[in-house]
Amino acid sequence: MRPIAVTVNGKRCEADVEPRQLLVYFLREQLGLTGTTVGCDTSSCGSCTVLLDGESVKSCTGLAVQADGRAVTTIEALASNGELSPVQEAFHVHHGLQCGYCTPGMIMATVSLLGENPNPSEEEIRRALEGNLCRCTGYTNIVKAVRAAASAA
Numbered sequence: 522m523r524p525i526a527v528t529v530n531g532k533r534c535e536a537d538v539e540p541r542q543l544l545v546y547f548l549r550e551q552l553g554l555t556g557t558t559v560g561c562d563t564s565s566c567g568s569c570t571v572l573l574d575g576e577s578v579k580s581c582t583g584l585a586v587q588a589d590g591r592a593v594t595t596i597e598a599l600a601s602n603g604e605l606s607p608v609q610e611a612f613h614v615h616h617g618l619q620c621g622y623c624t625p626g627m628i629m630a631t632v633s634l635l636g637e638n639p640n641p642s643e644e645e646i647r648r649a650l651e652g653n654l655c656r657c658t659g660y661t662n663i664v665k666a667v668r669a670a671a672s673a674a
């Protein structure tokens with residue numbers, strides 16, 4: 522086991538982890554942050570996307586020890602005082618989801634995209650989300666939601 526200290530959603534978390542523990546399982550199983558989902562475990566689907574020091578990463582591709590001393594943001598951090606964040610609200614209003622399994626990853630990837638490019642074109646949105654797969658094929662409404670979130674900002 523190895524001790525790590527990670528700032529997760531603004532709170533410092535200290536824990537002992539197996540060196541081989543994936544970041545996603547540290548978040549889900551040790552911290553109970555189950556909003557981040559595991560769709561494939563093989564870096565293909567993006568459902569496990571979180572922000573690491575503000576950059577979107579697939580949390581099944583990294584180890585918890587690699588987050589030591591860094592800041593992780595998960596979907597749980599977005600709403601505050603019972604109010605959805607603008608990106609969450611846009612996904613809700615534009616029905617950018619069907620089963621919802623890919624949605625946390627789509628939303629975190631969108632937060633990252635809009636942080637870098639506040640007014641993306643449809644092509645830029647589709648390119649930014651190409652690492653995030655929606656098995657329900659809800660892409661049309663997802664793109665609409667991202668465009669709406671961009672205009673709301």
Ligand code: FES
Nearest residue numbers: 560562566567581
């Ligand atoms: S669970 Fe991480 S990319 Fe699919």
Ligand code: FES
Nearest residue numbers: 619621655656657
């Ligand atoms: S909404 Fe079902 S996988 Fe995307």
